[in-house]
Amino acid sequence: MPYIKKGEIADDPYVRLGGDEPVPTDVPVIVPLEWLLAQTPQSLEGRNVPLGVALPNDKPESLLEPYLPRLSLIALDFPIYRDGRAFTQARRLREAYGFTGEIRAEGDVLRDQFLFMVRSGFDAFEVKKDKDAKAFAEALQEFSGFYQPAGAGDAHFRFRFAPPFSPAMKEGESDA
Amino acid sequence: MYVYDEFDRTFIAERAAQFRDQVARRLSGEVTEDEFKPLRLMNGVYLQLHAYMLRIAIPYGTLSSNQLRKIAEIGRVYDRGYGHFTTRQNIQFNWIKLSDMPDVLVSLAEAGLHAIQTSGNCIRNITTDQWAGVAPDEIEDPRFWAEVLRQWSSLHPEFTFLPRKFKIAITAAPHDRAAIKVHDVGLRLVRNDAGEVGFQVLVGGGLGRSPFIGKLLRDFLPKEHLISYLEAILRTYNAHGRRDNIYKARIKILVHEIGVEKLKADVEKEWERIRDGYLKLDDAFLADIRSRFIYPAYETLEDEPEGLKRALAADARFATWHRNSVAPHKAPGYGIVTVSLKPIGKPPGDATSGQLDALADLADTYSAGEIRVGHEQNLVLPHVRQQDLYALWQKLDAAGLATPNVNLISDSITCPGLDYCSLANARSIPIATAIAERFADHDKARSVGRLHLNISGCINACGHHHVGHIGILGVEKNDREFYQITLGGKADEDARFGDLLGPAIPYEEVVDTIERIVNRYLDLRQSETELFVDTVKRLGVEPFKEALHAVH
Amino acid sequence: MAHPHQQKLKISGSVVITANRLADGVVIHRTSEGQWSENLAGAQILLTADEALAALKAAQADGLIAVGPYVARVEATPTAKPGNLREKIRTEGPTFPLPSDAPVAYLPNEVGKVAA
Structure with missing residues (x-):
């Protein structure tokens, strides 16, 4: 499954762990939520490789609050692509909790959502189809402007504004 | 009437181009039907019994004569010469080919028309009173706020894959012609004790399998918080609305299951966080939108001019129609004319391309080039000089558009x-x-x-x-x-x-x-x-x- | 065997596989050659659940021509005729004359009527 980071297909540095697998301390991992919640935030302080967590879309972002300083990545799920709860999770993680690490979309991730995802705060994508992954940059160029701000970085545009997107994609995307 | 500027035109044109690409990917097999269906729905394309149906938005029910002519043209060129006005200020065509859909949308976009969010699990076309801006009893023109909501909701990145559709209606008159109590969110412009204008917010109304009357969520919402408050409602709904059962996925069921007090607590907690942030509406933004609303320059006229009185006395059929179909206007000497789309024996709400063209011409001559669409599936000419009513009626009658049955049993x-x-x-x-x-x-x-x-x-x-x-x-x-x-x-x-x-x-x-x-x-x-x-x-x-x- | 249609498909009498055509939405029916016909009389009439299921699966695999294929009951007399009102309307169109720009016909009693 192609992985997109900073707008380009890239190698995924993270190892995705399932339910009961032991969690290595020497490689970047994405752990299940249950594992994370079984740890105390203090116990994670010794880790010096990136730690990510997969947050199911029926769990509130508030569960992660005590762990956020230790987390470099949060993976949000689209079990089917019509299920848009993760858009709200991403937006709240960015805005309510000020999370600046990677927010990754996984699951039924298709081309026609890229733009919505980027604008909601996602900055990494496990894309279902190769062809969609290759069209990532193109999909983000479909509109030269938007009506509504969807992040504090959009604020000065008021309601009508042009890219770059905020907040997470600003670095990776060129201005239009 | 709201006049689109370059930004609006570009946005609609880009949406049409995006849909052209989506249709091409479907026709080539790159996208499956399951993947395509939500995409076509959020652009108003259904697959019905006989063919594809395209539902075109008429935001807050206002059309220019040129837009009406464009709709007539679409009917003639791509469909079977007629369209059907719906209960939510849309018009739909019943026989359009999917392969023609991209060209139809480009053509519509030329006239500032589109099908954005006329279906799908997103925020639907914002509806309002078909007499907005001309009703004598309204606090202010609700279409201005409907336009603010149109802009906010169009391709909203967070709220395009909701549990289910989300319908918002707004009224500014004590008499509700927009059915706000049976909408997911109903907004009523009200004045508080201090004389300020704001919104009463209802939530959780709706019809369908489990009908509910909307419940009061907030008695008075200051105007500048309209968008932040709606974001808080939509965010709460997106996170907590049911997704396990399509019949229980509307916000009315969430309200029913958790209670309006709990919903209010959740909404207002989120709202407290965002209310004074970047979604707070500022005067410059509002003035910008307001500046694009163009109103007719009303002449100084008297009510009930002599010519009208004579015609009413002389022509009983005209008098009948006048009593039935003409309502008082806020400007003296003007009337609001409802054009019944319920001629006896014809499908309610249907109009042919010929009738639409005729109405566009009549709107140019008699109604400042403006036409409205109401949820009762009739049209309205909102700015008719009373002295012109007789001439207008004769022409409507000739076009089969003067059935004097508004609000009667045959006006279903x-x-x-x-x-x-x-x-x-x-x-x-x-x-x-x-x-x-x-x-x-x-x-x-x-x-x-x-x-x-x-x-x-x-x-x-x-x-x-x-x-x-x-x-x-x-x-x-x-x-x-x-x-x-x-x-x-x-x-x-x-x-x-x-x-x-x-x-x-x-x-x-x-x-x-x-x-x-x-x-x-x-x-x-x-x-x-x-x-x-x-x-x-x-x-x-x-x-x-x-x-x-x-x-x- | 997890196919969703597997457990559910029960038929009584004659059925056909029907769908709408992807590019234009036109109603189409599956023929015995595995093609699609706009003409219901050309449809393959299926008499058993096994036959119907096999034809339905084949139709579902055909996502570039047919959208939403399903099993519809028909009267076989001897060619297929619509088996219920829905299919009759799909085959023959709406049950009233479509609006047209031909001169509008008022009912006679509508013209000249006035309120007392």
Whole structure:
């Protein structure tokens, strides 16, 4: 499954762990939520490789609050692509909790959502189809402007504004 | 009228181009039907019984004459020469090819028209009072706020894959012509004790399988917080609305299950966080939108000019139409003309391309080039000089658009039903036309008075049967069409649902039964001024039950 | 065997496989050659659940021509005729004349009627 980071297909540095697998301390991992919640935030302080967590879309972002300083990545799920709860999770993680690490979309991730995802705060994508992954940059160029701000970085545009997107994609995307 | 600028035009054109690409990927097989369906729906494309249907948005029900001509052209070039106005200020075409859809959208975009969010699990076309801006009783023009909401909701990144569709209606008049109490969110512009204008916010109304009247979420919301408050509602709904059952996914079910107090607590907690942030509306932004609303320059005129009085005295048919179809306007010497799209024997809400062109010309001559669409599936010419009414009526009459039956039993709200719709269980249109024919004698219909007949061909209630004074719901039993009848529903500020009269009756018996119900009302009413719905309110449905059985 | 249609498919009498055509939405029916016909009379009439299921699966695999294929009951007399009102409307169109710009016909009693 192609992985997109900073707008380009890239190698995924993270190892995705399932339910009961032991969690290595020497490689970047994405752990299940249950594992994370079984740890105390203090116990994670010794880790010096990136730690990510997969947050199911029926769990509130508030569960992660005590762990956020230790987390470099949060993976949000689209079990089917019509299920848009993760858009709200991403937006709240960015805005309510000020999370600046990677927010990754996984699951039924298709081309026609890229733009919505980027604008909601996602900055990494496990894309279902190769062809969609290759069209990532193109999909983000479909509109030269938007009506509504969807992040504090959009604020000065008021309601009508042009890219770059905020907040997470600003670095990776060129201005239009 | 709101005038699109370069930004709006570019946005619509880019949306059309995006959809062209989506259709191409579907036709090439790159995208499966399951993947394509949500994409086509959020651009108003359904697959119905016979063909694809395209639903075009008429934001807050306002059209320019050129836009109406464009709609007529689409009907002529890509469809079968007619379209159908819906109950949510849209028009839909029934026979458009998917392969033509991209060209249709480009053509529409040239006139500032689009199909954005006319279906799908997103924030739908924002609707309002078809008399907005001209009604004498309104606080201010609600279309301005509807336009703010259109901009906010268009391709909203977070709220495009909601649990289910989300409908917002707004009114600014004490008399609710926008049915705000049966919307997911209903907004009413109100003045508080300090004289400030803000919004009363209702939530969780809706029809369909589980009808609910909207509940009060907030009594007074200052204007500048409109968007932040709605974001808080939508965010709460997106996170917590049910996704396990399509019939329980609307916000009305969330409200029903957790209670409006809990919802309010959740919404307001989120709102507290964002209310003074970047979503707070500032004066410059509002002034920018306001500056693009163009109003006609009304002449200084007197009400009831001599010419009108003479015509009313001389032409009884005109006088009949005038009493029925012309309403007072906020500007002296002007009138609001409702154009009935319910000619006897024709499908309710349908208009041919020829009629639309004729109306566009009449709007140019008599109504500052502006046309409105109301949820009762009629059109409105909102700015007619009273001295022009007679000339206008003669031309409407010649075009078959002067049926004087507004608010009468033959002015039904009717969904397309089984004749078109893939969801329907029974036909609606033939029931509507047969009842209209039974009451084709307008004297008789007028003696009955205001009577809203609403007909749906299935439980999804596109014909708003729950809120009809008489509601008819088509059901299917063993491959036969049956109809349930409810009495006493209302869609206005006193919205309520009708009560079931009794067991469903077969297709063949509907017209006779409705006539017996009406005759029963004529027997039961206390005076000629007691409306049907008030008699039902006074007596309940019990005395009407005998109408279900033919008298032999 | 997890196919969703597997457990559910029960038929009584004659059925056909029907769908709408992807590019234009036109109603189409599956023929015995595995093609699609706009003409219901050309449809393959299926008499058993096994036959119907096999044809339905083949139709579902055909996502570039047919959208939403399903099993519809028909009267076989001897060619297929619509088996219920829904299919009759799909085959023959709406049950009333479509609006047209031909001169508008008022009912006679509508013209000249006035309020007392």
